[in-house]
Amino acid sequence: MTAEEAAYAITRPISTSSIPVLNTYSDECIALFMLWRQIVNACEEWPASRIPDLVALLSAISKIPDHIHRGEATDDEDEGPLGWDILPYFAAEWRDAHWRIPMNILQDYPDTAARLRERGLYIRAQEVESQLVAAGIWDLWRAINYVIWTLEMKPNHDYHAEERTGVHHHPLAFYSLELDFQVPAVACWIKHNGQRMHQCIARDGLKGNPDLPTVRMHFGEPIERWAFWKKRLLELANDPDDFTRRGAQLAIGYMDEATGSLTENQCL
Numbered sequence: 001m002t003a004e005e006a007a008y009a010i011t012r013p014i015s016t017s018s019i020p021v022l023n024t025y026s027d028e029c030i031a032l033f034m035l036w037r038q039i040v041n042a043c044e045e046w047p048a049s050r051i052p053d054l055v056a057l058l059s060a061i062s063k064i065p066d067h068i069h070r071g072e073a074t075d076d077e078d079e080g081p082l083g084w085d086i087l088p089y090f091a092a093e094w095r096d097a098h099w100r101i102p103m104n105i106l107q108d109y110p111d112t113a114a115r116l117r118e119r120g121l122y123i124r125a126q127e128v129e130s131q132l133v134a135a136g137i138w139d140l141w142r143a144i145n146y147v148i149w150t151l152e153m154k155p156n157h158d159y160h161a162e163e164r165t166g167v168h169h170h171p172l173a174f175y176s177l178e179l180d181f182q183v184p185a186v187a188c189w190i191k192h193n194g195q196r197m198h199q200c201i202a203r204d205g206l207k208g209n210p211d212l213p214t215v216r217m218h219f220g221e222p223i224e225r226w227a228f229w230k231k232r233l234l235e236l237a238n239d240p241d242d243f244t245r246r247g248a249q250l251a252i253g254y255m256d257e258a259t260g261s262l263t264e265n266q267c268l
Helices: 003-010 030-045 048-062 090-097 102-108 112-134 141-151 159-165 179-204 224-236 242-267
Strands: none
Touching (some): 003 048, 030 048, 102 112, 102 179, 112 141, 112 179, 141 179, 179 224, 224 242
């Protein structure tokens, strides 16, 4: 069965009955949440080699032209019928499962064995997200912003001190980098989206970004941001932590592949 065939079968109404009105916000969403929960679970538990299949399924579902529940499910904003094109509530279901940043994770799992386990789960989640962005299901800014938060945040900078001075509230006052989590995740983002990220940054900089990271640096030319990322990764490629070091080396390789592909296309 192809992804398109599976998407069509999954999205068929299973009943001609009206949605029961239970006076809760989720009357028309219960079945959707159950579907998305199954897919989120599969993204977490299936072999990594099957992640592209799950992404292809979600992409195929988003192309189904029908309305949900025979048109009875409605959008909260315009009250029009909900379609499959925006995968309604999928992002919320994913966020419920993967909302924690590495700092939060390590507060709950401080011992070494737990750190290794949770790190693997976190990086896998970032791998899934990066493929969802590559498929066009989520916006490219998600990839760009993740790399900015990781590589443009000042290492060893005392954001707590800025908070204590009271000069201004700094949103990063209670945020710390966990490089062995985040640098391998950066490699995932660049692996699947590097060429598009480079093109976007070179063309428009951060213009149109709806959620500009507060740690972003300012450059004379937009493309200097890409060069800074590579410089920072070259520094991290000599990090004493083996996992961080290997993640940085992978990310550099993916950056080179992304710009190499662009050069080849320009020469054709």
